[in-house]
Amino acid sequence: MxxxxxxxxxxxxxxxxxxxxxxxxxxxxxxxxxxxxxxxxxxxxxxxxxxxxxxxxxxxxxxxxxxxxxxxxxxxxxxxxxxxxxxxxxxxxxxxxxxxxxxxxxxxxxxxxxxxxxxxxxxxxxxxxxxxxxxxxxxxxxxxxxxxxxxxxxxxxxxxxxxxxxxxIGVPTKNEATITSEDLLATVGAGAEAGLLDNDEKQAIENVIKLEDRFVTSAMTPRDSVTYFTLGNSLEDIKKKIESDPHSKYLVCDKNIDRVIGYIDSKDLLCRALENESLSLHEKSLLKSIPCLPDTLSLSEVLEVFKQQGKDIAVVLNEYALTVGIITLGDVMSTVMGNLVQTEDDSYIVQREDGTWLIDGATPIEDLERTLELDKMPDDESYETVAGFMMYMLRKIPKLTDKVIYSGYKFEVIDVDMNRIDQILVSKIETEQTNKEEKQGLEKKPEN
Known part of the structure; x- marks a missing residue:
C-alpha cells in the first residue's frame, strides 16, 4: 500500500x-x-x-x-x-x-x-x-x-x-546501589561550585566524611603543650599554672605525665576557691577517671568512645604506654568545623597579605593539603604533621632557614624551639625556580 x-x-x-x-x-x-x-x-x-x-x-x-x-x-x-x-x-x-x-x-x-x-x-x-x-x-x-x-x-x-x-565474562548482573565517600565528596564539591555551599561549609562536610581517615594524633594536644598537675603540687603551684594557662580541665599525674591518674575540673577548683575550702589533689572526690586511647584510633572511633563512656576528654598513649597527648571533644569539633569556629589566633594556618602562609609545625598534613590544594604530599602515611613532612623531606632534624621545595611551594623553617619546629613559612614560587631548586635539592646529599 x-x-x-x-x-x-x-x-x-x-x-x-x-x-x-x-x-x-x-x-x-x-x-x-x-x-x-x-x-x-x-x-x-x-x-x-x-x-x-x-x-x-x-x-x-x-x-x-x-x-x-x-x-x-x-x-x-x-x-x-x-x-x-x-x-x-x-x-x-x-x-x-x-x-x-x-x-x-x-x-x-x-x-x-x-x-x-x-x-x-x-x-x-x-x-x-x-x-x-x-x-x-x-x-x-x-x-x-x-x-x-x-x-x-x-x-x-x-x-x-x-x-x-x-x-x-565475569561482569556483575546486578548494580548495587552503594554510595561511597567519594560519591558524597563529589556531591559536596558540585554543590559548592553551584554556589549552594560556601567554602567553610564545604570544608566542614568534607571533614565529617573524612573523620574515619584521620587519626587521633592529628587533632590532639601534644604532650609538650599539656598543662597538668602532679600530686606533689602545692596550692600556690596550682594557682600559678591556672593563671598562666587556663583550661576547663587539667590532668592529674603521679610525678610525670606518663603516669596519669585522672583529671580535675576547673569548676570544682573555682567552687573550692569561692568557698575558701582547702584543696588537695589527693582527694578522691575531686579526681575523675579519664579514658586512655591508643594513638592508632581514628577520630570517628574517638567520638564513639566519648559517647559510650560519657566523657569529653581522653589521654592518648603510644605502644609503649607513654602519653603522647590528650584529645577532647572540642578538639574533634574544631577539626570538623574548621574556620567556622576557629579564630585567627587559634588557627594553625594564617595567610599573610603578601600571599605567603605562616604554618604551625603541629598542623595536620590533611589541612596543609587542603589549604594549598595539593592532591597528596609525598608518602604522607609516614608522618602526620607539617613538622613531620619537613623532617621526612630533609632526612634530619630541621634547623632555622632549612627549606624544602615541593610542588611549586617553598617550605622554610623560621622558628625552632629546641628540636621542635614551631613555625614554617610557605610561599609559592615560579615554575623555573621550582625546577632549579628541586634539582639542587636532589643533588644535595642529606646531612646526618
Whole structure:
C-alpha cells in the first residue's frame, strides 16, 4: 500500500517523538541520583522506589530501550528514505545523469534522515533528560514499567541472554546501589561550585566524611603543650599554672605525665576557691577517671568512645604506654568545623597579605593539603604533621632557614624551639625556580 507524503511525514514525526521518549527515559534513569531517590523513598514516594529498583536491576529496562530504539531506527530509515529521496533525486537531475542523480539522492536522503534523528531523537532529548534527571525518571517510570510488562517475552529472552554473557565474562548482573565517600565528596564539591555551599561549609562536610581517615594524633594536644598537675603540687603551684594557662580541665599525674591518674575540673577548683575550702589533689572526690586511647584510633572511633563512656576528654598513649597527648571533644569539633569556629589566633594556618602562609609545625598534613590544594604530599602515611613532612623531606632534624621545595611551594623553617619546629613559612614560587631548586635539592646529599 502506497502512503502519501503527508502520512509519511506524520510517521516520521511520530517515530522521532517515540525515539525522543526512549532517549529521555534512558538518560534520566541512568543519571538520577541514588541519594535523592532514597530521600524521596523516605518521604513516601512510591515512584522513587520503582526507579531505584530499576537502577539496581536495569536489565529489563535496557532491553525495552534497545528494542524501541532499534525498531524505530529501522522504521525511520525505511520511511525517511522514501520521503526525501525523490526530492533530492529531482534536484540532482538538473546537473547529473539519472543513475548518478538516484545515487546522490539516496545518499543525501540517508544523511538528512540520520541528522534529523540524531538531533531531535537523541541529542536534544538527552540534554533535556540530563537537565532534571530525577524529574523525568519519576515522570516516565510508570510508562516504562508498562512497556516492560507488554514486551515481557522479549525482555525475558534478551535479559537472560545478556546476563548469561555477562556471567561468562565475569561482569556483575546486578548494580548495587552503594554510595561511597567519594560519591558524597563529589556531591559536596558540585554543590559548592553551584554556589549552594560556601567554602567553610564545604570544608566542614568534607571533614565529617573524612573523620574515619584521620587519626587521633592529628587533632590532639601534644604532650609538650599539656598543662597538668602532679600530686606533689602545692596550692600556690596550682594557682600559678591556672593563671598562666587556663583550661576547663587539667590532668592529674603521679610525678610525670606518663603516669596519669585522672583529671580535675576547673569548676570544682573555682567552687573550692569561692568557698575558701582547702584543696588537695589527693582527694578522691575531686579526681575523675579519664579514658586512655591508643594513638592508632581514628577520630570517628574517638567520638564513639566519648559517647559510650560519657566523657569529653581522653589521654592518648603510644605502644609503649607513654602519653603522647590528650584529645577532647572540642578538639574533634574544631577539626570538623574548621574556620567556622576557629579564630585567627587559634588557627594553625594564617595567610599573610603578601600571599605567603605562616604554618604551625603541629598542623595536620590533611589541612596543609587542603589549604594549598595539593592532591597528596609525598608518602604522607609516614608522618602526620607539617613538622613531620619537613623532617621526612630533609632526612634530619630541621634547623632555622632549612627549606624544602615541593610542588611549586617553598617550605622554610623560621622558628625552632629546641628540636621542635614551631613555625614554617610557605610561599609559592615560579615554575623555573621550582625546577632549579628541586634539582639542587636532589643533588644535595642529606646531612646526618
Amino acid at each position: 502506497e502512503l502519501d507524503l503527508t502520512t509519511r511525514l506524520i510517521i516520521i514525526v511520530a517515530l522521532i517523538l517515540s525515539s525522543a521518549y526512549f532517549s529521555i527515559a534512558e538518560i534520566s534513569l541512568a543519571a538520577s541520583s541514588k541519594i535523592r531517590m532514597q530521600q524521596l523513598i523516605e518521604q513516601g514516594n512510591k515512584r522513587a522506589k520503582q526507579v531505584l529498583d530499576l537502577q539496581i536491576k536495569p536489565g529489563p529496562f535496557f532491553s525495552v530501550i534497545q528494542i524501541g530504539v532499534n525498531a524505530i531506527a529501522i522504521l525511520g530509515g525505511i520511511v525517511g528514505e522514501t520521503v526525501f529521496s525523490p526530492f533530492f533525486e529531482q534536484f540532482f537531475l538538473y546537473f547529473c545523469a539519472p543513475d548518478l542523480a538516484a545515487s546522490l539522492g539516496f545518499f543525501c536522503s540517508f544523511f538528512a534522515v540520520t541528522m534529523i534523528f540524531v538531533l531531535f531523537a537523541d541529542l536534544i532529548p538527552k540534554r533535556i533528560g540530563l537537565n532534571k534527571p530525577e524529574k523525568y525518571a519519576l515522570l516516565l517510570i510508570g510508562s516504562m514499567r508498562f512497556l516492560i510488562l507488554i514486551l515481557k517475552p522479549f525482555v525475558i529472552a534478551l535479559t537472560g541472554l545478556s546476563n548469561f554473557f555477562l556471567k561468562v
